[in-house]
Amino acid sequence: MKILLATVFDYPHPGGLSTHVTTLKAGLEARGHIVDILSISDIPKSTQTLKARGPSFILNKVAKGKGIIWSRKARKKMLQRLIEANKHKDYDIVNAQDVYATFASLDAGLPTVSTVHGYMAFEAVSAGSVLENSPEAKYLQEKEIEAFQKTRKVITVDQRIKDYVLKQAGVEGNAIRNFINIDDFKPDTTKKQEYRSKHQVNQDDKVFFVPRRLTKKNGVIYPILSFPKVLEKYPNAKLIYAGSGEALEDMKKLIAEKNLENSIQLLGPIPHQQIKEFFALSNVVLVPSIHSAGVEEATSISALEAMGSGVPLIACAVGGLKEIVHHNEDGLLVEERNVGELSEAMIELLDNPEKGNQLAMNAREKIEAEYSHVAAAEKYEQIYLSALK
Known part of the structure; x- marks a missing residue:
């Protein structure tokens, strides 16, 4: 045709x-x-x-x-x-x-x-x-x-x-x-050091990556609110966003209010092919979506790409995310807008990298079979x- x-x-x-x-x-x-x-x-x-x-x-x-x-x-x-x-x-x-x-x-x-x-x-x-x-x-x-x-x-x-x-x-x-294109988004963690050098990310940083359009329904402020608790235990943690949208100015104000400028990076929109490099250099991917004005996340492509790329995923239990992520099997689900629960999940995966690796392996198998x-x-x-x- x-x-x-x-x-x-x-x-x-x-x-x-x-x-x-x-x-x-x-x-x-x-x-x-x-x-x-x-x-x-x-x-x-x-x-x-x-x-x-x-x-x-x-x-x-x-x-x-x-x-x-x-x-x-x-x-x-x-x-x-x-x-x-x-x-x-x-x-x-x-x-x-x-x-x-x-x-x-x-x-x-x-x-x-x-x-x-x-x-x-x-x-x-x-x-x-x-x-x-x-x-x-x-x-x-x-x-x-x-x-x-x-x-x-x-x-x-x-x-x-x-x-x-x-x-x-x-x-x-x-x-x-x-x-997703399962041949394009696949585990590439062997290049973690190379990509960190390319994107000026310290080799020993604990990186949380948020590949999200900066809009309200994507819950992009909640990782910022959750991050101070993470930094108490892991001062070398970094939160990196890739995306643009109407929530940007509010995010910048919140980051300044909490004195997080040295720990959070707002990349703005980046080429889709480059997203793969940030998946590879990250420790954990966050998809913190929320309900907003009757809108909730569909089958999130960002979540699927993270799962296909062999990176542990933390997502909020809303909409289609509940359909594609099985809690404690191929990712972690947290309650939407729950700052404390999100902090705990982020710390849990840094405390237990072996668990994160197993979740990521299971997620890749699911993506190959179903997506x-x-x-x-x-x-x-x-x-x-x-x-x-």
Whole structure:
């Protein structure tokens, strides 16, 4: 088949959706399909600013939420034109990766299936882009429902989102949990010293790595709150974040308040391939997600990548994380927002590196058996075929 993956967001960009698209493309191509990607990044920046970002900024001054709606509509129109300009490539199907990419593909007249990665309206509220219970939040929710009902097939990245689609729109989706390229993310700890030298990390530091977009639902402030207790026992512990987002300034203030500037490093967004190097140089990976405005973590790609990379994982027991991590078998689960419990788990894995190594080995075995990108691509292929009947 000739398959187009489409999104109104930037591609590539740091974040789970972009990683999903890259990995799905690799899996589908491994199965012999031709796969292209179109995104808003294929539009010149000047055009994006003129038609989407500029007006969005101004409209948000009038009423919070109006800007994001304008931006999504403008992105949809630009993506639709891109798809129409590429119709000569005779794609068999478009797999839209978000609500407005679904509308762009449908209005371009192509067979469309949609992957649902989360909850568009609730996530906008959680990020502070839209006010809760506002007309704008209601509008975004209505557009979600419309997209679910108009697309040929709905794919969700976990069971909870499948339940959400059914409840909101009466549409029975197909749950395919997120996955990773198991050939790309694999144990590489033999290069720990090399990567520490490359990234200027002391060889004897105890490194906790947080590969997370800096947004509220990802719980990124909680490792900071938990860290003073860890430092009492392990003064050479370091906390390293890779990611960007609206929580950055609050994190910086919190770090300064607690005098943790010498122990916490904020890398900002880094290339996805470089994430692998930080997994390899780390002692423990943290995925501290929380419930926020009705939003919770799906099948976290960051958690899967950590587990595939042979690094011990500590995650909060929310959403899809509870589905992929078995406590004390292939990782540790802690209660969300529980600063004391997170501190104790962090100290536990530094106190007992043998336990951490065993958890990591078990996690790698699980990833190979259950979260392969090629196996997931086969499931997507079957849904594409059923949508074309």
